[in-house]
Amino acid sequence: MNEQVVLGIDIGGTNTVYGLITKKGEVIHHESIPTRGSLPILDLLKRLDFKVNEVLSSFSEIGELVGIGIGAPNGNHFTGMIQDPPNLSWGNVDVIRLFSERFNCKVDLTNDANAAALGEKHFGIAKDMEDFVVITLGTGLGSGIFCGGRLLYGHDGFAGEMGHICIEVDGRLCNCGNKGCLEAYASAGGIRKTIKNLLLENPESAFLKSLNGEKVDGLLLDAEFDDGNEIAKEIYNYTGTKLGQGLAQVATLLSPEAFIFYGGFSNAGHRLLEPAKKSMDRHLINNHADQIKLLASGLPQGQAGILGAASLIWSS
């Protein structure tokens, strides 16, 4: 059928997902490859080029590649640069120039959370919403914000850093260098800090010790929560309460129709979102309370980013 496709790329700290996506949002082929952020970005570019050409020649139904949309940490829509991304050694790179020279087609860029928000708007649960916030819960907390039907960029392309609004004056030290940021509480990294604090109070807890690794075992935490483990309940209750404080700040300012949660740590679902909703409503001014929905993403895990990145091209 020779259908036109866009290459959607979601660059992450560990893995990069790419996919070939039709105008209707069908993902014809998608795959995850290691980002290898310690090497120059040219290494990733070369591997992507090879992979994509392989796919383009092996799928007879694919026609022209009309463009490339990229979502990346610290990707700036205005400058076309990835600017000093965390966990990647690239410094400042002109991604749009690099990719358009290599692939010889139109290239557009935004940050990873914005790409997830575009994915929900064009192909997911936010199709009929004009005002909403997508929150990506992973190691950190990212956000992509739609206001009046358009993505919010601010005057320099750096708007939407919800993970770094302060929810507690002189609170926990955040990776950004400030204190009390929402991300230092409500993210996988934040939960690790919570577990470390709880271990100080309960140094003998076998459960806490088993959670206290490099990476929090979300499946174990969820299972223990479901079994009624009081410590697991405390972890989600505390994390949700802090998350709700941040949601209330944002809702007071933006009055979105919904917050939509995406990313590995959002699999906690109601365990996290129930205390978050309660806390949010308690901190809202009267006419907002109980008006704002907390929803799980409507897209397959790992695909909001590439779908949203592709929509940069399809909706332009």
Add this chain to the structure above:
Amino acid sequence: MNEQVVLGIDIGGTNTVYGLITKKGEVIHHESIPTRGSLPILDLLKRLDFKVNEVLSSFSEIGELVGIGIGAPNGNHFTGMIQDPPNLSWGNVDVIRLFSERFNCKVDLTNDANAAALGEKHFGIAKDMEDFVVITLGTGLGSGIFCGGRLLYGHDGFAGEMGHICIEVDGRLCNCGNKGCLEAYASAGGIRKTIKNLLLENPESAFLKSLNGEKVDGLLLDAEFDDGNEIAKEIYNYTGTKLGQGLAQVATLLSPEAFIFYGGFSNAGHRLLEPAKKSMDRHLINNHADQIKLLASGLPQGQAGILGAASLIWSS
């Protein structure tokens, strides 16, 4: 010359300002009349009707009245209603219906802080800005937000309640019923609370006693600050520091080009804005610090509201 005009109305808790405004933003006539919020809104409507007709017939250069723009506390652009405004006994009133029936022309409504933001965008200091926040500092703290060149309304018309973002968990009780709202610190009402707190520590201070009235004497406070009075410096330093915390929250989320200050209490100028800027920059993530301007309004005191209200019609 029979120029077309729009009637801009800025309804306040105590006074209502109205003005006849040309497409270029010339204010042909403007006047302040008491709002009399304890009486039904029909009382205000009748008096405005009488006044406006008097003006229309006495100014030979005025031609057709093409519409009426209204800014009012709790004015909702989406519903056309003023909804339970503070300090006014009106409950919920369908202002657009009332005014369009009486004046037989197009009527549009927004809230008072949004009107001030529209005024700065169309006729003031924000003409060339796409992303900025106007903060009205009076008894309370209101905000009107522009994102990507458009006023931010949120899904229900209630976005922009910056006065009620929480800057201190379990902090001062706010008039809205919540604790720690920015408005409870950074507004004339907030300064009154600060003065009361300082009086507990310094019960003998004649200066603090003289400030501790129904209304804070801003001119006295400014004069003492300029004379090097340590308590006056402490008041502005504390208030500015708290204001800066709120600005940082909003800037982290919205990345505006500038915050623009308007309203009686903004006359404090550098006395307030210097500590606010310092505090804001300290709380911002690195790439934002020192990027965002704090500016005084570019419009005559009392006119941003009517100019902005009029631009609802002129820019529609």
